[in-house]
Amino acid sequence: MSYADQIHGAYPEASQELARLIVDVANQVDADPGLLADLINYETNSTFSPSVKNPTPGSTATGLIQFIEKTAEGMGTSTAYLATLTAEEQMDVWVRAYLVDVYNAKGSLAVESDLYMAVFYPAAIGKGLDYAFGPTVTAWNRSATTGDYVGYVQGRSNLGALLSSSSSSSSSSSSSSSSSSSSKPVAVGAVLVVLALAAFALSR
Numbered sequence: 001m002s003y004a005d006q007i008h009g010a011y012p013e014a015s016q017e018l019a020r021l022i023v024d025v026a027n028q029v030d031a032d033p034g035l036l037a038d039l040i041n042y043e044t045n046s047t048f049s050p051s052v053k054n055p056t057p058g059s060t061a062t063g064l065i066q067f068i069e070k071t072a073e074g075m076g077t078s079t080a081y082l083a084t085l086t087a088e089e090q091m092d093v094w095v096r097a098y099l100v101d102v103y104n105a106k107g108s109l110a111v112e113s114d115l116y117m118a119v120f121y122p123a124a125i126g127k128g129l130d131y132a133f134g135p136t137v138t139a140w141n142r143s144a145t146t147g148d149y150v151g152y153v154q155g156r157s158n159l160g161a162l163l164s165s166s167s168s169s170s171s172s173s174s175s176s177s178s179s180s181s182s183s184k185p186v187a188v189g190a191v192l193v194v195l196a197l198a199a200f201a202l203s204r
Contacts, residue, residue, distance in 0.1 A: 002023075003019075003023045003033045003034070003162050004016060004019040004020040004022070004023050004033075005019070006034070006159065006162060007019035007022055007023070007033065007034065007037045007159065010034075010037065010158040010159040011037060011041055011046075011048060011158060011159070013046065013047060013048040013049075014037065014040075014048045014087070015087070015088065017088050018048065018087050018088050018091055019037070021088060021091045021092050021096075022036050022037050022040065022091065024096075025091065025092075025095060025096045025099060028096065028099075028100060028103070029099045029100060029102070029103040029108070029109045029115075029118075030103070030108040030109055030110045031099075031109040031110060031115045032110070032112070032115070032161045032162055032163045033162055033163075034159045034160055034161050034162035034163075035112050035115055035116075035160070035161055035162075036115060037159055038153055038154070038156070038157040038158075038159055038160065039065070039115065039116055039119060039153055040064050040065065041156060041157070041158070041159075042152065042153045042156045042157075043064065043065050043066050043119065044063075044064060044066075046156065048064070048087055049063075049064075049087065050063050050064055050082065050083065050085050050086060050087045050089070050090040050091075051063065051082075051083035051084075053083075054066060056140070060079050061079075062079040062082055062083050063079070063082045063083065063090055063094075064087060064090055064091060064095050065095055065098065065119045066119070067079055067082055067094070067098070071098070075094065075097060075098065077094065082094060099118060102118040102122055102125075103118075105122075106118070106122065106125045106126070107126075109125075112150060112161070113128070113129055113146050113147075113150050114126060116146075116149055116150055116153055117146060117149075120143075120149050121133060121137060121146075121149075124146050127146065128146065129145065129146050129147035129150060130145060130146070130147065131145060131146045132144060132145050133145065133146075
């Protein structure tokens, strides 16, 4: 069974074409396609909807990886426009462009926690599961560390890694990700609000 078939089987909300695109984009940034599917599942609250919005008052986070308005504007678009696209269009053009930019700035996203942090908080890429977020992040989300966030994604996963080479952390951090929790962070992708604060070379 192909990776795309496995993704579609685990997440029927993702069309076969969307699943194929998830595999394609993952390959482009050295990520595990199963983990990228898990991340999108988590960020969209299991809807795989390109127009799903973060319900937190004041949040502009929208779509498959919860683009915030400032991020969208930096890419030459808007969250309103992104919400009009199909999931396949958003994945093929905008999610691809965003993750490739992170990949070019930060390097391979082969490590599970690095892939997740590419969307959640890019400044934490490469810093391991024990990396502690500051008050700006925790004010929007109950994840206190990278490991917390990884645990939340894993807790919602129907799939997991598809590549045998995948690992959870790029460091020898002693703490594992938090146990699968039934309490999801306050809002899907809310902490993307702090993307503008992350010190990486994306055009924001």
